[in-house]
Amino acid sequence: MWPRLMRVRRSGRASGAVALRLLPTAADCKQCGQVRYTKPARTTAPRQTVGPLSNPLPHELVMHRVGVIGGDGIGPEVITFAVSALERAAPGAFEFDLLPYSSAYTAQHGRSLPAGEFARWRSAYDAILFGACGDPAYPGSSFGRDVLLGARTNLDLYANIRPLRSFDHRVSPLKSDENVDLVIVRENTEGAYVDQGAWTDKGTPQEQAHDTILATRSKTERVIRRAFELASSRLRREVCLVSKHNAIRYSHGLWREAFWHIAPEYPDISARELLADAAAMRFVQAPEAFDVVVCENFVGDILSDLGAALIGGLGLAPSANLGDGSLGLFEPVHGSAPDIAGTGHANPLAAILTAAMLAHHVGEHDAARRVSDAVYEVAKSGPKTPDLNGKSSTQAVTGAVLARLG
Numbered sequence: 001m002w003p004r005l006m007r008v009r010r011s012g013r014a015s016g017a018v019a020l021r022l023l024p025t026a027a028d029c030k031q032c033g034q035v036r037y038t039k040p041a042r043t044t045a046p047r048q049t050v051g052p053l054s055n056p057l058p059h060e061l062v063m064h065r066v067g068v069i070g071g072d073g074i075g076p077e078v079i080t081f082a083v084s085a086l087e088r089a090a091p092g093a094f095e096f097d098l099l100p101y102s103s104a105y106t107a108q109h110g111r112s113l114p115a116g117e118f119a120r121w122r123s124a125y126d127a128i129l130f131g132a133c134g135d136p137a138y139p140g141s142s143f144g145r146d147v148l149l150g151a152r153t154n155l156d157l158y159a160n161i162r163p164l165r166s167f168d169h170r171v172s173p174l175k176s177d178e179n180v181d182l183v184i185v186r187e188n189t190e191g192a193y194v195d196q197g198a199w200t201d202k203g204t205p206q207e208q209a210h211d212t213i214l215a216t217r218s219k220t221e222r223v224i225r226r227a228f229e230l231a232s233s234r235l236r237r238e239v240c241l242v243s244k245h246n247a248i249r250y251s252h253g254l255w256r257e258a259f260w261h262i263a264p265e266y267p268d269i270s271a272r273e274l275l276a277d278a279a280a281m282r283f284v285q286a287p288e289a290f291d292v293v294v295c296e297n298f299v300g301d302i303l304s305d306l307g308a309a310l311i312g313g314l315g316l317a318p319s320a321n322l323g324d325g326s327l328g329l330f331e332p333v334h335g336s337a338p339d340i341a342g343t344g345h346a347n348p349l350a351a352i353l354t355a356a357m358l359a360h361h362v363g364e365h366d367a368a369r370r371v372s373d374a375v376y377e378v379a380k381s382g383p384k385t386p387d388l389n390g391k392s393s394t395q396a397v398t399g400a401v402l403a404r405l406g
Ligand code: NAI
Pocket: 074, 078, 131, 132, 133, 134, 135, 144, 148, 314, 315, 331, 332, 333, 334, 335, 336, 337, 338, 339, 340, 345, 346, 347, 348, 350, 385, 387
């Protein structure tokens, strides 16, 4: 495990020999194939700044610091190669800290993270790269809840950005003329995932369970605005709200009101809405009709996997968890895939595309574009893992991507 990351610094600052890179000031993302959001302003000062002080160039020279959590199952197997892709695409631009958290770590230490770890991440890192959680050897482990859901809430990473783009019609269950190029913006901190509810009278005829679906107006509005902002940088410029307000009247009703309250703020972006069940059907019938889709947590979770299936599966679906600060958490949409963990045949492309999103977020637009292009080329005409009807290994597919990165 971790064949590459073992060579990566585990902690501490880079030595004087580290490469420092210019952050581009202009973000021309039209060709990039990645989500085209702009990088939020830094909340902390750049860690390394060099250059002639007399020269007022509007550039910062920054080493991007990334905390890497492989996690469980195929997480470490694919994340190590995502790191390789970043190292190849932007040599010396990133410094990686390997963080040991996983279900096994939680079992061994009796806790998933040291106290104060999220606060440390805020000052130590520009991004977190996360593999996956879920290890059948540790049923009921709190690792995923503590670290992944914990990061989303503690760092207030309220927008889960999940782009889905067709790679190759041969791996899609769709008819060949349908092109998917959509982004799901999933609310990440509320909904049914707030872990509030009760399970009473267990073992009696009165046994009952309920979960709370939480929607706070301000938190709903901010993620809807994020979706409109994202749409304004895309060609199609449309946002579709997906909810089930006819049946889940209170929380989804609030979503609907918030959506139609905000939509007029963006007069040059089309707004529409669909009920979740109808949206699921339309995703299959006419996925090309969607541009940006905004929805609450649970609906977004389900639509994401459905959308991933349309482009060939979870092995091709990246994601970013973003808030208003500069620190983002980047993870493939898929889980730990215990059914294939350890076989050496997990598809690394989702994780590598996730790394491209990370590069884009920290301002390495050129590296992001090159990684993303390389992934698309390999998915079309390179070696494939079994999930894409190929026979190649994780390593062979990554090798093909790296070869295209020079
Ligand atoms: P999963 O996403 O791990 O796997 C679903 C199916 O897709 C499996 O057949 C798997 O082999 C395949 N698959 C997923 N990623 C793949 C890849 N990169 N290459 C090739 N095939 C891939 O979801 P599942 O099986 O429902 O859950 C497994 C564990 O993962 C559970 O413990 C679950 O709680 C956890 N999970 C974690 C997530 C995360 O870390 N964000 C998200 C979803 C599930």
